[in-house]
Amino acid sequence: MNNDHRCITTNEGARLLARRAFLGRSAGLSLGALSLGLLENVAAASVSNVASGRGDLPHFAPRANNVIFLTQSGGPSQIELFDHKPGLHDWAGVELPDSVRQGQRVTTMTANQKQLIMPPRTKFGRYGQSGATLGEWLPFHWKIADDVCFVKSMVTDQINHAPAMTKFLTGHQLVGRPSMGAWASYGLGSANRNLPDYLVLISKMNRPSDQPLYDYYWGSGFLPSQYQGVQLRAERNPVLYLQDPDGMPRGVRRTMLDSLAELNQMRLEETRDPEIDTRIRQYEMAWRMQTSVPELADLSNEPESTFDLYGPDSRRPGSYAANCIMARRMIERGVRFVQLFHPDWDHHSQLNSWCVARCRDTDQPSAALVTDLKQRGLLDETLVIWGGEFGRGVAGQGDWQSTDAGRDHHPRCFTIWMAGGGVRPGMTYGATDDFSFNVAENPVHVRDLHATVLHLLGIDHQRFTYRFQGLDYKLTGVEESRVVEEILA
């Protein structure tokens, strides 16, 4: 599985060549006579042994081979979308009782106003045989209610966007740790030698965003940088620098790379530096990516039915809907970790229009992705996660009676959903109190989510470490965390 020889750092490469020189001699072969196949096997061995923590990966049989993380940036409102609290109508306009609030901080945006309860702005229904509760702004989700597992008791400990998203994606609120996708890429490598292991798609939207998406959200932190996510853009050049300049025909590029390899090979023989060998391979991989990435990004061979399934916005390249189709294509090609970002869920005002707009962007395509993967038999091995960095508070921000009103950030509870990849379908896990304010049962901290995702990938989060600055770092950090066994299929 780990035949991914791209993941070779200088030092690993040096050790590899040492070993290869040894092998070559004992096998009575000169370096140049070693067949590529053998080289690749040796490379495989080196990758699995040399680096810390991943020689024994996976730790046990994985339930999911791939992950699609549908990141809803800004903090979608669980109160309007998932977490039905009909009793709140009786509390409308009443100040949130201290017994519920328990000293919870709010941001400085609402610190100076009374925390008056604002009932949900949507009607709710129960859907599927499982009877999951869903608000009226996500009508396409009604149809996948029995395919997904709603976790209503998510907890984080950060109340501002950047730290909360950083925690949600990297396990720590401070910048510098690897993202979940980088960990997965580092630990498991790729099943596709022509594409990066970790791909990132950001919805193209015409709006100056309040929360930018920092590139460290898909960064490799202290892991070697080849594990960072590669962003695919809805541009002529989907990966930066992928496209050759106009006026360089493929034939010219090919012969240029051939001569480059030939000259580099001469240098390799002269210096015996194994790094040159790696570089020759990376240029070849670059050449392959120049074909494989545009092929991946080209939706013109998708049938009309695909676009019908994912909705009208899927016809617009770069939309969240089009990116959902891309995600499925990536999974089909063996990409380990796919992460979508949809910005602008930070609805401090005008829930009735603002939140509706983001629901319209994402409702049909998210549901279609689950359905599509299921129809293609890919859902079993693909874990789909939908969620944002925190939830929203039960109190109205602004005048709770006005259409102006929105909701402030809320870290103590929020809802995410997961589907496929070994997660129990048609389940709702965890519950909040009557105010959707505190978790009432089965809390799932962000760390527990990370432990669970790694578990589904066949990784014991306790044993999956990387040494940096003298410490053995884990995605789940130093505090207690657990695999949420109850939601495993």
Place this chain on the structure above:
Amino acid sequence: MLHSPRLFRWATLLALLVALPVSCAAGDLAAPRFGRDVLPILSDRCFHCHGPDETHREAGLRLDVREAATADLGGYAAIVPGDPDASEILQRIESDDESMVMPPTDSHRKPLAAHEVDILRRWIAGGAMWGKHWAFERPVRPSMAAADQHPIDVLVRRRLEQLGLSPSNEAEPHTLARRVSFDLTGLPPTSEQVAAVDADDATDSYEQLVDELLSSPRFGERMAMWWLDAARYSDTDGFQIDAIRTNWPWRDWVIDAFNANKPFDQFTIEQLAGDLLPNATAEQKLATCFHRNHQTNGEGGRHPEESRVDYVIDRVNTTGTVWLGLTLGCCQCHSHKFDPISQREYYQLTAFFNSIDETGEAGRRAKPYLDYQSPYVAEIVAQAKHLAEQRGAHQRAASEAAEPHFQRWLEDQIVNVQHGFEPWTPLAAESLKTASRAQLQQQPDLSIVASGPNPDQDEYQVQCKPTAGSTITAVRLEVLPDASHPLKRIGRGPTGEFAITTFKLQVAKQGQLQVRDVPLASAAADSEAPVPEGKENSRSYGRVGHLLFDDPRNGWAVASEVLDQPHTAVLRLREPLEMEDDERLQVIMIQLSDIYQANVGRFRLSVTDQPASVVAIDQTMPLERLATLAPDSTDDIPEKLLGELRQQFLATYEPYRQAKRRADAARQQLRTYESQAGEVKVMVMHDREQPRDTFVLQRGVWDQHGEQVTPGVPAAVLEWPQEKTQTRLDLAHWIVSPDNPLTARVVANQLWQICFGAGLVRTPEDFGLQGEVPVHPELLDWLAVELVESGWDVKHVMRLIVTSETYQQSSKFTPELLEQDPENKLLARGARFRLPSWMIRDAALQASGLLDESLGGPPMMPYQPRGVWEALFKGRFTYEPSQGDIQFRRTLYAFWRRSSTPTYLFDVAPRRTCEVRPRRTNTPLHALTLMNDLSQLEAARSLAVQMVATESPPAERIDWLFQRVLSRSATTAEVATLEPQLTAWLAEYRQSPDEARMLLDFGQPERNVDQQMADTAAYTVLASLVLNLDEAITHE
């Protein structure tokens, strides 16, 4: 999971074989030494639970202190000096019982290897003598027999001899010239420099080159790049707002300091506490920007005090990494697990930085500032001004050259408008859709009427087929009242209000299922509902400009008094749209407002082909006025209209447009630099009058105050009395005290790293117990002492390093060294590693002759693919590459946006927090960058132009190219490979001149080549190839 389990085991075995010699070399088999041999084992496997951190200590046992480790635990002791078998620790380590064995299985710590157990056993048998961790002992100059050999070589070879290894031969002269030139200046040597070193007769030519490089201003720039990474320097704040700051004069201060060879202790003192020096100069205050380079967070809703505490903590952690090589950050939440530093001591360190007169805010509210006039800004302003004038002149010339074309066009127009002129063509719809059950229908007057149910929110989609071959520059939307509407107004809802939140334009091509967006540039309307001041981020239906964004909180609406009249909006396209025959125009109008049911009841869409610049809402277009005037000849046209018509013509006349675009870019650049020509605000340190109280923060949480603390330094490093540790200045003196065991070692190690790609301690950020033990400890200590005793003379130490034979060895691998020391820790060969990516860009610019050597000033923008910032910030920031020679300044001066690391660089320190260890990976993305980055291609094209300009035959041109890029001649084999290929490319480009033209048409147009296009194209490919060679991007 693996292909072959047998290979797997083989590789493990081999890894052990390879690893052994080096690790054994570190210790002496006869007598284990505590600091070097024993402590690393105890630290790694035991201290996590039995170390300095009292809160996580298991069974009350601590093994980091001798008294505790040997204490009687009730008839037994963890360690019984002299008696390994009686020592509980060994029994537990060697136990087969899973419930007894240490470290415990569930700790996921590696069990001890046999040789590690052996070290402990022999150490206990020898009396379990305690000592300090090696890095906490003050370095002493190792004893050396007086020899004429370079001290570095004496120390390195002593170790090599012990292991039966011999050093490598000296590298070839040109390799050496390149190596030392990259290390000391970050640039390849000039051909004269290579020739001088290559010459046989000059015995001290290498030393002369070293002196030349050390005295070059490029030295300071090279060293500054090291320091900028460590200092997490950036031109923006980071985090949500990521506002631009103007701290670049500090960067220039760093360059100056290195060029002036400011002693490193002084360099340190000024950066940590320059403001506290008596009669501090502006430059000494400027130096303190070092500790304001951290990220600042201006996110709305964030508590400024929380941010301020973060900054204080960042300063302590950065100080720890850069000067002390300590991972102090670990102590934020608890006492250090491994190093003898308590949480209390950590917060004592924060006390030094806790009273800066700052608020925790960001952007332009990040006081304290120094208003500073940079001596370096005048040059870049002059450069920008010259370019703007030059391009302005080109623009005027282009305008004059266009005049005859304008006159001909105008004569045509006079004829064309004889029978009137209607700029707008109403659109006939092919299909009409809504997102609801409402229906749309087109009327004979081409207005479109909605009927049926009226939902709270809706979306209209109109698809139409404009005339084939037509150009669309703007769309007009008319919203019309109707007698059938409530109150006979425009909207269908009970109040007759209407709102449109988003207006989108798309093109659908027949036979394709995907559409493409047509970007809109601006909008105007004849009427807008008034929007209250400061409501931009909230409900504000009124301004038509909001139509351009996917934001339903605002959009276009008109005041209720005028809802019974028709209204018009125009939306201008960013670029003219040429419609193909098989294309359809798609208009999407979204009403997602919270004014429920405010859907437009009747509207009409039209398009125009008149340049967007003349599309206005409040006046007629020039051609309409021309039609009204109906002149017989151009002489009858009044001056004002003539001027407008000329502007309209020029707006579509490509040769002029191009000249104007370039002139505009140069003028924009000039404005940017002029705005920084006077005093700029540099963030500096300055204490407030009333110091803040400092507390231990429980679990590191900003508002969870524990015990109050006063300033103080960690005793385990160097104990100083309280009266000497009151201020930042005291702290700075403590750091550079000759008694401080860490600073000189840590700095010397980083200087070594600059020359060898890796430090003598391979964990430059961690000299603590978990850091890597150096293979050449005496060498490190010698360098550290030399650094201090030379008066912290950085150039002296750099000269020492690069003049050693160790440094000058060939970097070629031998099979023996590959086996014994693949990572070159023993230094039996020279260092071979890929250059940092910033150096690769600088080297290409230098080799091609494009490099602009101007020093200092406000940042510039190297080429970067379009849309990177725009996508991350959804359009809030746009990236405009620098114009003219400014584009070719060194990468050191490149604008650094913290939230979007420059894309043309790779393996860089992201500069969010301090980093001192280079990243070095090898990925296909790097290959793609070097193949296709515009800076690289500019360099290739420039080299090609120079090659083609000579009369020389191809083989000589190839040789010249090798000299420029690789500082050496091409070998016969290399020429034999490249020459036929070059011939093939020449043939290809001669056959397809269009391809050649396209290949050369990029970057800065004045560098375009009109002559010998095919040759230049072929040679550009060749030059790009050579720039991509491993040798070109490698420190050999």
